[in-house]
Amino acid sequence: MSYRERLWPAPWIYIATALVIPASLLVFLPIDMIVGIIVAIVLYGGIVGLLLFTTPTVEVADGVLRAGRARLPLSVVGEVVAAKGADAVRERGTGLHADAWLLIRGWIPDVVRVELVDPADPTPYWLVSSRRADELAAAISSARA
Template structure:
């Protein structure tokens, strides 16, 4: 049973960035052939949108597991989860981070949650995940951990 699920869809401004592929491609191909440039521009823009949508990771808490993208860990092996926003989130993502940490960050999602890893055999001391609903995620993780330890 799933207690939390979130897909980290790209923000609207990312599609605007992808739209810039069209004039850039037309600029490159217009001296050669404008029709070919238009076709290539549309194919590149559509391919970029498809890639952006299919690569959107999902965070799932349920059945005693935490899944983030393709990675998973039993919730019993997770420790304290800390929410970071604003400057604290930037610090966690940058100078305050540990190079050994497992990261699933998306530039269009500002809040992060830092989850301690209690498994002594795991080389990552913690997971750092982007999430749009950090409080809901942490609450679901705590509830799942409590259910897994009873």
């Protein structure tokens, strides 16, 4: 394996989702305090569990790029470009092709654009979020060569 990354949620996501605690307390405390506390804990635990359970993995190994559940043979990969800052914003926004395949996480600012050279595939490229975009792009390029 030449590269592996889990796209874990940023810490602020856990803080933001903690707002479900006071919201559920506001609804259930007038009914029963114990029920309100239990519902708040269960809801927040469920949200955190769902965030952790659905965290995708990006991996380059054995001639394949795996992004979440999707797999792409490196034999159909063309140019690979890491985009950061304003370039990444453009790639995810105005520069995004409607047919592109996406694995984007809003809490990860950088992306890697993986061009496809398969004429039978209508997808022009994959756009994958990565906290280490340069490393992922280098791993794809070196594994392809």
